[in-house]
Each structure stands twice: as structure tokens, then as C-alpha cells.
Amino acid sequence: MSRPRLTYYDDTDISAGLNYSAGWFESFDSFSEDKGLVWKGTQHGTRASQASLSFSFIGASVSLTGRIQGINGTDNKLLTPTWRCFVDGEPVEDAMQNLPNRTTQINNYGLCSKSDLSAGRHTFSVEVEASQELPFYADRISVRPIVERPPENPTVQLQPLDEDFLYLSGTWSGPTGGDYRFTTHPGASVILDFHGTKVIWVSEALRDQPAGRSTGVYTLDDREPVVFNISGIGRGDDPVGSRVLFETDSFPAGKHRLNVTFLGYSAPLVLDRLVVEGGDILALGGTSLDSPFAKTINPPPPSKAGAIAGGVVGAVVGLALLLGLGWFLYNKKTRKAKVVDDGAAVVEGFKPDLLVATTYDIGRSGTLQPLRYGSTLRSSNSFTGSLDRTLSPQSSQSVRSGALREQPTFFYKGTEFQPPSTAFSSSTGQSGADSEKASLSQSHSALDRSASRVQLLQHDDSGIRLHNDREPAGDIVEELPPSYTVA
Numbered sequence: 433m434s435r436p437r438l439t440y441y442d443d444t445d446i447s448a449g450l451n452y453s454a455g456w457f458e459s460f461d462s463f464s465e466d467k468g469l470v471w472k473g474t475q476h477g478t479r480a481s482q483a484s485l486s487f488s489f490i491g492a493s494v495s496l497t498g499r500i501q502g503i504n505g506t507d508n509k510l511l512t513p514t515w516r517c518f519v520d521g522e523p524v525e526d527a528m529q530n531l532p533n534r535t536t537q538i539n540n541y542g543l544c545s546k547s548d549l550s551a552g553r554h555t556f557s558v559e560v561e562a563s564q565e566l567p568f569y570a571d572r573i574s575v576r577p578i579v580e581r582p583p584e585n586p587t588v589q590l591q592p593l594d595e596d597f598l599y600l601s602g603t604w605s606g607p608t609g610g611d612y613r614f615t616t617h618p619g620a621s622v623i624l625d626f627h628g629t630k631v632i633w634v635s636e637a638l639r640d641q642p643a644g645r646s647t648g649v650y651t652l653d654d655r656e657p658v659v660f661n662i663s664g665i666g667r668g669d670d671p672v673g674s675r676v677l678f679e680t681d682s683f684p685a686g687k688h689r690l691n692v693t694f695l696g697y698s699a700p701l702v703l704d705r706l707v708v709e710g711g712d713i714l715a716l717g718g719t720s721l722d723s724p725f726a727k728t729i730n731p732p733p734p735s736k737a738g739a740i741a742g743g744v745v746g747a748v749v750g751l752a753l754l755l756g757l758g759w760f761l762y763n764k765k766t767r768k769a770k771v772v773d774d775g776a777a778v779v780e781g782f783k784p785d786l787l788v789a790t791t792y793d794i795g796r797s798g799t800l801q802p803l804r805y806g807s808t809l810r811s812s813n814s815f816t817g818s819l820d821r822t823l824s825p826q827s828s829q830s831v832r833s834g835a836l837r838e839q840p841t842f843f844y845k846g847t848e849f850q851p852p853s854t855a856f857s858s859s860t861g862q863s864g865a866d867s868e869k870a871s872l873s874q875s876h877s878a879l880d881r882s883a884s885r886v887q888l889l890q891h892d893d894s895g896i897r898l899h900n901d902r903e904p905a906g907d908i909v910e911e912l913p914p915s916y917t918v919a
Contacts (some may be wrong), residue, residue, distance in 0.1 A: 434595060434714060435493075435576075435713050436576055436577050436578070436579055436582075436587040436713045436714060437533075437589055437590060437591075437594070437711070437712075437713050437715075438574045438575070438576055438589040438716070439491075439574065439577050439586040439587060439588055439589075439713065440462075440572055440573075440586075440587040440588070440589060441487070441489075441572060441573045441574075441575065441587075442471060442571075442572050442587075443458075443474060443475055443476040443570055443572060444472075444474055444476075445569055448487075449487055449488040449489065450486075450573070451475060451485065451486050451721060452483075452485050453483050454480070454483070455478045455479075455482070455483040456476050456477065456478045456483060456485070457476070458474060458475075459474065459475045459476070459477045459569065460473060460474055461475075463499065463537065463539055466499075466537040466538060466539055466669070467536075467537075467538050467539065467671070467672055467673040468499075468538050468539030468540035468673035468674060469540045469634065469673065469674040469676065470499070470571060471497070471540070471571050471572045471673055472608065472908065474610065475498065475499060475569040476569070477567050477568060477569040477570075477572060478560055478562050478567065479562050479563060479566075479568075480560070480562060481562065481563065482560070483559075483560045483562065484557060484558060484559045484560065485557065485558050485570060486555060486556065486557040486558075487555070487557070487573055488552045488553060488554070488555050488556075489553070489554055489573075489575045490554070490575075490577065490578055490581050491549065491575035491576050491577045491578060492515070492547065492548070492549050492551070492576045492577075492578060492584070493546060493548070493549060493575065493576040494519065494545065494546055494554070494555075494556045494574070494575050494576075495542060495545030495546070495573070495574045496517060496542075496543045496544050496558060496570060496572075497540055497541065497542055497547070497571050497572050497573075497574065497865070498541060498543050498568070498569045498570045498571045499537070499539050499541060499569035499571065500507075500512060500531070500532065500537065500538045500541045501566065501567060501569070502531070502532070502537075502566070503565065503566070505609070510531060510532065511566060512528075512531060512566055512569065513560060513562040513568040514528070514561045514562075515543060515544075515559065515568060516557075516559045517543070517544035517546070517556070517557070517858070518556070518557045518559075518560050519549065519554055519555070519556055520554055520555055521555075524544045524545070524546045526544060526545065526822040527543065530686040538673075539571070539673070540673060540674055542852045543558075543570075544558075547576070547771075551578050551580070554557070556573065566639070572806040574589070575775050577641055577713050579713070579714065582713050583713070586710075586711065586713060587707060587708070587710075587711070587713035588707070588708050588712065589705050589707050590608060590624075590626075590705065590706040590707075590708065590711075590907075591610060592610050592611070592612055592613035592703045592705070593613075593704060593803055594715060595715045595718055596625060596626065596715045596718060596719050597622055597623075597898075598622065598624070598625055598720075599613075599620075599621075600621045600622060600623055600721075601619060601620055601621050602615050602617035602618075602619055602620020602621065602694065603615060603616075603617050603620065604620065604622070612638075612702055612703060612704045613637065613702070613703045614638060614641075614700040614701060615700060615701050616641070616642065616700045616701075617681065617694065617696050618694060618695055618696030618697055619693065619695075619696075620693070620694045620696070620701070621691060621692060621798055622691075622692050622695040622703070622721055623689060623690065623691045623692075623717040623719055624689070624690045625687065625688070625689050625716060625720075626688060626689075626690065626708055626711060626716065627685070627686065627687050627708075627710070627711060627712050628688065628709055628710045628711040629682050629683060629684070629685050629710040630679070630680055630681070630682050630683070630707040630708070630710070631652070631679070631680045631690055631706065631707070631708055631709075632679045632680075632706070632707040632708075632709075633676070633677045633678050633692070633703065633706055634674050634675070634676055634677065634704045634705045634706070634707060635675055635677035635701075635702045635703065635704050636671065636672070636673055636675060636702055636704045637663065637664055637665040637671055637672055637675075637699070637702070638664075638665075638671075638700060638702060639665065639671060640667075641664060641699065641700050642664055642698040642699055642700070643664035643666045643667070643698065643699060644664060644697075644698030645661055645663055645664075645698060646661070646662040646664075646666050646694070646695065646696055646697060646698045646699045646700060647660065647661055647662065647695045647696070648660050648662060648692060648693060648694050648695055648701050649692075649693050649695060650678060650680075650690060650691065650692045650693075651690075651691045652680055652683065652688060652690055653688050653689055658678070659695075660677060660678040660903075662677065662699045662700075662701055663699060664698065664699030664918050669832070670695070674704050674705075677702075682709075685710055689719075713816065758788075781882045844865045864884070
């Protein structure tokens with residue numbers, strides 16, 4: 433069986449059997465600038481020339497912790513208040529035997545202790561001689577309890593090598609005696625199962641270690657994680673002693689789990705001791721990974737997970753196939769409509785325009801002369817050759833208005849127009865220009881007798897035709913449909 437853990441009695445635990453004589457005062461100065469920790473920030477002090485305290489307890493050992501506040505006297509000898517400790521009236525021999533050799537102010541200093549006590553109740557007492565310049569401070573009393581007679585609702589101290597600590601990951605180092613444990617590995621963690629109502633992690637800064645600020649996080653049961661900061665000491669600086677690294681809020685009594693993880697990345701995470709209020713004086717026998725206080729996630733049965741996954745995948749694949757089929761049908765319909773549209777002739781509506789066609793006037797020489805419909809024919813370009821798309825320009829000439837009535841005018845625009853060859857051929861077998869001239873001359877004579885003029889107008893679209901009021905009186909216009917080519 434493991435040795436019982438130390439139990440703490442603060443200087444304010446009057447109800448626990450701690451008594452003070454006259455001349456004591458309560459100090460709320462934590463003396464944070466000095467080395468060491470004032471437990472819970474309070475102490476009882478005295479400046480009286482004679483003062484005493486007493487404490488009744490059941491345990492195998494007892495010790496008193498307080499503050500040393502000394503000054504240098506003559507011959508550089510350290511001057512301090514004087515105190516003597518007793519257990520059941522017997523003096524404790526080690527009192528004042530380990531005083532520092534220079535002027536200093538130290539908190540959490542061991543003033544006296546006595547061990548190997550018999551099982552049963554004992555009385556611990558202290559007699560003090562102090563002054564205004566040399567006050568005496570009592571901070572806390574520690575007792576090693578007896579298993580058969582445990583204290584009620586104790587505050588217990590867990591050392592770093594306590595068997596209930598489970599250093600789960602990372603590398604944790606420390607001296608052989610186990611005074612402290614530390615890690616510089618980010619992700620290193622330690623867990624502890626315990627009974628209690630509050631936890632206080634006490635740490636200290638180490639020499640020859642990184643001094644930059646680090647962070648850690650702790651989780652109590654299934655509560656939200658809490659982040660805390662870690663400070664180091666610079667090279668050559670004096671250690672500041674023990675400090676409270678973090679302190680949890682109070683929680684209901686019962687079994688709990690504490691999980692602490694070092695996040696890094698500079699000053700190490702150091703465990704000097706862990707104090708649990710309302711804790712157990714004996715270890716629980718270790719902390720296991722399968723603790724009921726750890727968060728666990730129960731995965732769904734593989735069969736159900738497979739069915740769900742298969743259903744989801746099937747639905748996605750089916751939807752993709754439907755979308756692909758719809759896209760294929762849409763593209764097919766679009767392509768078909770496009771083919772139909774491309775094969776059809778697009779016919780635009782007729783837009784009335786007096787200059788929509790180019791006219792060709794047959795002069796006396798048989799030359800087809802281009803005219804603009806509705807023009808005054810004062811000046812127009814002449815082209816040699818018959819009705820053909822390839823026409824060669826010639827010099828400009830003037831045409832009299834009277835001559836226009838004596839000559840038929842052929843209109844041409846857009847696509848090719850080839851009059852029937854019989855319209856310009858002679859029965860005498862003439863060919864070429866002579867035949868064309870003879871045919872035109874005969875037509876001219878016939879038209880001149882009627883004082884009318886026949887005009888051929890070939891349109892380039894199939895739109896609606898509007899009457900042209902600007903046509904000269906007596907003219908006959910033969911309108912020809914447009915000529916279409918096979919696409």
C-alpha cells in the first residue's frame with residue numbers, strides 16, 4: 433500500500449483546530465515579488481516579543497511553512513525573528529537550522545518539521561519572539577495522515593511521481609527524487625482520475641530552459657478546454673520558486689478526470705505538485721485510458737454505415753445519369769433545329785427604296801447602260817457587254833431625257849439575270865453583237881410606235897411590293913422574281 437498523501441491546513445483553518453495567542457494579525461500580502469508562493473494569498477503574522485500558536489492533529493508527521501524576512505546585522509550576520517517548535521511538548525531539533533546566509537525574503541519556507549510520530553492525536557505548537565523590524569509569518573501546516581483515521585474533506589498534495597498520474601504522451605523529465613517533472617515537447621499530456629472539488633497546479637521556473645512564453649490547455653471531465661500561459665526565466669536570473677500555474681473553479685464532489693496538455697513552444701511545462709481540495713489521502717490505484725470520464729464517440733454499426741454510404745452514392749450516380757441524359761437530348765434537339773434553320777432560305781420583308789435596283793439603258797450602239805431608278809439620267813456610268821455580273825466601266829456620257837423614251841430599259845440587281853437568247857437573236861442567223869443590235873433595233877421600232885417604254889425589274893427579295901408613284905407616265909414595268917441559288 434502506498435504512503436498517504438500530505439494534507440494541507442491553511443493558516444485560516446481555525447475550525448480544523450488551529451489556535452493563535454494574542455499578538456497575531458492576518459496578512460493578505462502575497463509578496464509576489466519575493467521567491468516562493470504564499471498559499472492562498474494569506475498568512476498569520478506577529479511582531480510581538482512573545483506569541484504562540486497550537487494545532488491538534490492525527491498523523492504521522494507535521495511541518496510548518498511560512499515566510500523568512502531577515503536583515504543583516506553586525507559582522508554581516510543574518511538577523512531573523514526567533515521561534516521554537518514542539519510536538520507534544522518536545523522540542524523539534526531542526527528549527528532554525530537551515531536559515532539562509534544572506535539577507536533575503538522567502539515565502540514557502542520550511543520553518544520546522546517532525547516525522548515518525550506514533551499513531552494517534554498530537555499537539556503541535558510554536559513559540560515566537562518577533563519585533564517590528566523582524567516579523568514572523570506562519571502560512572500553512574502539513575500533516576501526513578493515518579489511513580485508519582483519515583481527516584474529513586482534506587486538501588491533499590500529489591507529488592509528480594504519484595501513481596495516479598498517467599503521463600500519456602511526450603517526454604517528461606525530472607530529477608531522480610521526483611521533486612518535479614517537466615516537458616518541452618508540444619503535445620505532451622498527463623491525465624489524472626481523482627475525487628475532489630477543486631484542483632490547483634503548482635509549478636516553478638527552471639534554469640537552463642527556454643524562457644519564452646508557452647501555452648497549455650487543461651480539460652476537466654467533459655467541460656470546455658481552458659488555456660493557460662507558462663512563463664520562463666531568463667539566463668542568469670534567479671529562480672522565483674513555486675507559483676500557481678492554474679486553479680480550477682470549484683465543482684461538485686465526486687470522481688473526475690483532469691487532462692493537461694502542453695502546447696509549446698518555449699518555456700517548459702513543469703509540475704511541482706498538484707493540490708486537490710476534498711481529495712483522497714490514498715491513490716486510486718492508477719489512471720487508465722478507458723476511464724469513463726474520457727470523451728468517447730460510439731461509431732455506428734458498419735452495416736448501417738455501409739447502407740447509408742451506398743444509398744448516398746447510388747443517389748448521386750442516378751442523378752448524374754439523369755442530368756447526362758437530359759443534356760444529351762437537349763443537344764440533339766438543338767442540333768436538329770439548327771440543321772432545319774440552316775437549310776431554309778431566310779426571306780426578309782421588302783423595304784421600299786427608290787434606289788433598290790440598278791437599271792440598264794440600251795443606247796443606240798446597243799450598249800447596256802446602268803441607270804439609277806428615278807434618276808434624272810444626267811450623268812451615269814456606262815458598262816459594255818450584255819446583262820452579266822462582270823461589267824467593265826467606261827467613260828461617263830450625257831443622255832438626253834428624250835432619248836430615254838425611245839429606248840427600252842432593263843433593270844438588274846443582285847443575282848445573275850440572263851435573258852433568253854431568243855430575245856436578242858435574229859432569224860437571219862446573225863450572232864454576237866450584230867445579232868443583239870438587230871434584235872434591239874427591231875424592239876425599239878415597235879416600242880417607239882406605241883410611245884411607251886418597257887422596263888424589266890428583277891427583285892432581290894420576296895417582300896411585299898408597293899406602288900411607285902414616281903414611275904414616268906406610259907412606262908411598262910415587268911417585274912421579275914429573284915433568282916435563288918442552291919445552297
